[in-house]
Amino acid sequence: MHSILDILIVGGGPIGLACGLEAKKAGLSYLIVEKGTITNSLFNYPLNMTFFSTADRLEIGGFPFPSIHAKPNRSEALEYYRRVADVEQLDIRLFEEVTGIASEDGLYLVSTSKATYRARHIIIATGFYDIPNMLGIPGEDLLKVRHYYYDPHYYYKQKIVVVGANNSSADVALETWRKGAEVTMVVREGELGRIKYWTKPDLENRIAEGSIKAYFNARLTEVREAEVDIQTPAGKVTLANDYVMAMTGYQPNFAFLEKVGIKLSDDLYRHPYHNPETMETNLPRLYLAGVVCGGMETHVWFIENSREHALKIIRHIQDK
Numbered sequence: 001m002h003s004i005l006d007i008l009i010v011g012g013g014p015i016g017l018a019c020g021l022e023a024k025k026a027g028l029s030y031l032i033v034e035k036g037t038i039t040n041s042l043f044n045y046p047l048n049m050t051f052f053s054t055a056d057r058l059e060i061g062g063f064p065f066p067s068i069h070a071k072p073n074r075s076e077a078l079e080y081y082r083r084v085a086d087v088e089q090l091d092i093r094l095f096e097e098v099t100g101i102a103s104e105d106g107l108y109l110v111s112t113s114k115a116t117y118r119a120r121h122i123i124i125a126t127g128f129y130d131i132p133n134m135l136g137i138p139g140e141d142l143l144k145v146r147h148y149y150y151d152p153h154y155y156y157k158q159k160i161v162v163v164g165a166n167n168s169s170a171d172v173a174l175e176t177w178r179k180g181a182e183v184t185m186v187v188r189e190g191e192l193g194r195i196k197y198w199t200k201p202d203l204e205n206r207i208a209e210g211s212i213k214a215y216f217n218a219r220l221t222e223v224r225e226a227e228v229d230i231q232t233p234a235g236k237v238t239l240a241n242d243y244v245m246a247m248t249g250y251q252p253n254f255a256f257l258e259k260v261g262i263k264l265s266d267d268l269y270r271h272p273y274h275n276p277e278t279m280e281t282n283l284p285r286l287y288l289a290g291v292v293c294g295g296m297e298t299h300v301w302f303i304e305n306s307r308e309h310a311l312k313i314i315r316h317i318q319d320k
């Protein structure tokens with residue numbers, strides 16, 4: 001058992017780090033506990049991923065993020081956040097998972113895979129990138145069905161079905177096609193979705209010229225070892241297939257939030273309750289920060305608009 005911390009921060013993503021920086025500036029004792037490597041979600045992003053935000057909008061703690069590109073890429077962001085944490089000597093425990101948070105004698109007792117901590121305040125900044133939204137169709141458990149994508153090289157000469165029509169799907173379709181994959185997109189809606197403005201015309205043109213095949217108003221209905229079934233407006237289509245890239249989004253760890261005692265809205269969005277002014281949840285002195293706040297609405301919060309949560313929370317703690 002360690003001494004009592006002012007704040008324990010769950011999650012060492014960009015926003016967890018931002019909270020650590022503000023806590024340090026305010027002279028509060030804090031500890032960041034991260035279950036993976038530092039900025040674990042960013043580490044697991046596609047190798048060639050480019051942010052849609054400019055570098056200045058990804059900055060935390062007032063530290064400049066220099067990039068020679070209009071929009072920085074994954075490697076630059078990893079470099080930036082690690083260097084900021086290093087230079088500031090942020091107190092962070094890596095590869096240590098928070099498994100439970102209980103209230104005891106006016107303090108929070110935090111259990112992790114390695115230790116137990118006591119803290120006056122908790123900030124949960126656990127993001128949403130660890131749990132993919134499942135398709136719920138037969139064959140989804142086959143190893144060829146992927147919810148995360150890393151490097152296009154792997155898919156050279158492979159027959160790929162990409163499910164979805166937002167940024168991730170567009171990147172996967174274009175990158176793998178350029179590295180020699182045969183790509184078919186399955187799009188539930190009648191048109192492409194939210195795609196970076198510099199990527200969308202590229203994809204539209206590849207679809208128009210027939211290089212990438214796309215079925216709109218369509219659904220993947222079954223995956224088998226060597227083929228897939230797609231329900232299209234013209235009827236069922238069966239395609240030979242090597243890999244399914246199910247880019248259907250991700251969701252926060254609701255089970256963890258509920259176990260902690262945070263109320264979720266009853267609607268489809270499952271918004272975790274928090275006061276937007278202070279970020280305090282229904283549990284006193286327990287706060288939410290970062291993209292976890294959006295529940296199933298994962299397109300509402302980003303680094304660029306949720307980094308301000310850090311300052312709001314630390315001010316609220318100080319004002320008490």
Ligand SMILES: Cc1cc2nc3c(=O)[nH]c(=O)nc-3n(C[C@H](O)[C@H](O)[C@H](O)COP(=O)(O)OP(=O)(O)OC[C@H]3O[C@@H](n4cnc5c(N)ncnc54)[C@H](O)[C@@H]3O)c2cc1C
Nearest residue numbers: 011013015035040051052053098126127290291302303304
């Ligand atoms: C492909 C992609 C591109 C994006 N591009 C942009 C962009 O251009 N601009 C922008 O502003 N936003 C962008 N976003 C959104 C935003 O960058 C990310 O969601 C960002 O990672 C959010 O930061 P966060 O700190 O809230 O959550 P995360 O970065 O997800 O950090 C949460 C951390 O908590 C850890 N964790 C979870 N559970 C536990 C536990 N029980 N114990 C300990 N640790 C735990 C995780 O390992 C993780 O490291 C993008 C998202 C994706 C998926």
